[in-house]
Amino acid sequence: MRIFVKGLNSCPMRKQNLEQYCSFIAASGHRLVNTPQEADAVLVWTCAFRGDLRDNSLHEIDRYQNELGVRVIVAGCLPDIDPGLLRSRFKGDIIPWRTDIQRLKEVFGSDMDPEQFRTVFAEANICNDTMKYRRENPDSDATFHDQFVKLLVSEGCRFDCSYCSEKLAFPTYRSFQPEELMESCRRIVAMTGRREVILIADSLGEYGCDIGYTLPELIRILAGAIPGVKLALGNLNPASFLQYFDEMQELLCNGHIRHLNLPLQSASDRILKLMNRPYTKHDIGRLFGMLNDKCFTEFDTHLIIGFPSETDADFEETMAFVLQYRPKYILASNYMESPGMASAKIHPKIPTETRQLRLREFERRMKQAGILCNTDDSELSADRLRRLNLVK
Numbered sequence: 434m435r436i437f438v439k440g441l442n443s444c445p446m447r448k449q450n451l452e453q454y455c456s457f458i459a460a461s462g463h464r465l466v467n468t469p470q471e472a473d474a475v476l477v478w479t480c481a482f483r484g485d486l487r488d489n490s491l492h493e494i495d496r497y498q499n500e501l502g503v504r505v506i507v508a509g510c511l512p513d514i515d516p517g518l519l520r521s522r523f524k525g526d527i528i529p530w531r532t533d534i535q536r537l538k539e540v541f542g543s544d545m546d547p548e549q550f551r552t553v554f555a556e557a558n559i560c561n562d563t564m565k566y567r568r569e570n571p572d573s574d575a576t577f578h579d580q581f582v583k584l585l586v587s588e589g590c591r592f593d594c595s596y597c598s599e600k601l602a603f604p605t606y607r608s609f610q611p612e613e614l615m616e617s618c619r620r621i622v623a624m625t626g627r628r629e630v631i632l633i634a635d636s637l638g639e640y641g642c643d644i645g646y647t648l649p650e651l652i653r654i655l656a657g658a659i660p661g662v663k664l665a666l667g668n669l670n671p672a673s674f675l676q677y678f679d680e681m682q683e684l685l686c687n688g689h690i691r692h693l694n695l696p697l698q699s700a701s702d703r704i705l706k707l708m709n710r711p712y713t714k715h716d717i718g719r720l721f722g723m724l725n726d727k728c729f730t731e732f733d734t735h736l737i738i739g740f741p742s743e744t745d746a747d748f749e750e751t752m753a754f755v756l757q758y759r760p761k762y763i764l765a766s767n768y769m770e771s772p773g774m775a776s777a778k779i780h781p782k783i784p785t786e787t788r789q790l791r792l793r794e795f796e797r798r799m800k801q802a803g804i805l806c807n808t809d810d811s812e813l814s815a816d817r818l819r820r821l822n823l824v825k
């Protein structure tokens with residue numbers, strides 16, 4: 434078969450899965466092609482952690498089937514996040530991420546083991562300044578991460594946030610061995626000449642839990658092996674930073690950490706508890722206070738606005754927190770409900786208009802305070818969907 438592989442993933446981590454699938458498909462005797470028009474079948478990695486991304490995945494499946502008349506194979510996150518909806522719209526072959534090893538063999542008629550194609554994903558930076566690059570290349574899907582060399586260190590997440598549907602799709606937590614990561618990192622740093630590396634993972638702070646290592650140990654290994662390397666840490670649950678507080682603080686002081694992405698989601702204790710986030714406002718105040726005390730300004734966060742039962746007071750508390758500690762950048766998302774998640778059972782729901790008003794007010798106050806802020810229903814985010822569909 435001639436196969437066109439299309440990633441609709443909005444996170445960079447899944448590029449590793451796509452690389453693995455492509456290697457497996459080619460080794461199984463099929464031919465990878467560059468356009469859907471040349472293909473007998475299109476394999477689509479679907480994304481579905483938000484309603485707009487789920488709808489985009491469904492729309493693209495329909496488009497390939499109806500407009501191009503090509504056979505579609507659906508892989509990725511949607512099959513486990515919303516199987517009922519997918520089945521009501523699609524009758525073809527499905528490869529859910531969680532059970533992909535067996536399904537890949539069945540769908541592509543192969544005896545090969547897809548596991549042997551699972552290698553460390555390391556990717557060169559595509560620019561030095563994302564904003565500048567996007568102005569010059571409007572059809573490219575460049576994100577903040579693309580300023581760094583990327584290194585995927587693990588996949589999966591063991592936290593149990595009440596709103597998160599991605600965990601329905603995640604396989605069991607798996608880390609790459611530090612030696613493999615060190616070699617890949619060394620190679621790509623030598624190739625690019627760039628020493629700013631972002632460690633990416635679905636939940637970075639749990640790195641090594643399955644192989645007897647910890648995140649601080651990995652950072653020390655990489656920093657020891659690659660002189661001058663500076664690491665950005667993506668998707669680092671504040672609970673993990675707090676778990677290794679002294680070690681992480683030391684690594685920060687030693688200059689090994691270039692940037693921190695610490696998704697808070699809220700700063701109201703009541704809402705944090707309902708979200709099942711394992712920290713309190715006092716805990717994150719200690720963490721962000723330490724960053725402020727050390728004059729470390731390279732950190733950003735993510736917040737969810739309009740979580741069920743969020744009051745004006747909860748909202749104001751979160752806003753006051755970030756105004757006090759001033760992350761460099763904030764992504765504020767409107768709460769989106771996923772059926773079947775624990776948060777779907779929490780009431781009262783916040784009306785759409787109230788959520789929108791809070792989001793707009795939040796954005797206004799951040800801009801007024803000189804804090805970079807983006808919202809997931811902004812033009813920038815809408816534009817990202819367009820770019821995701823354009824980029825192979």
Ligand code: SF4
Pocket residue numbers: 441442443444447479480481482510599602
């Ligand atoms: S659902 Fe989550 S893990 Fe899956 S592709 Fe989208 S962002 Fe990535």
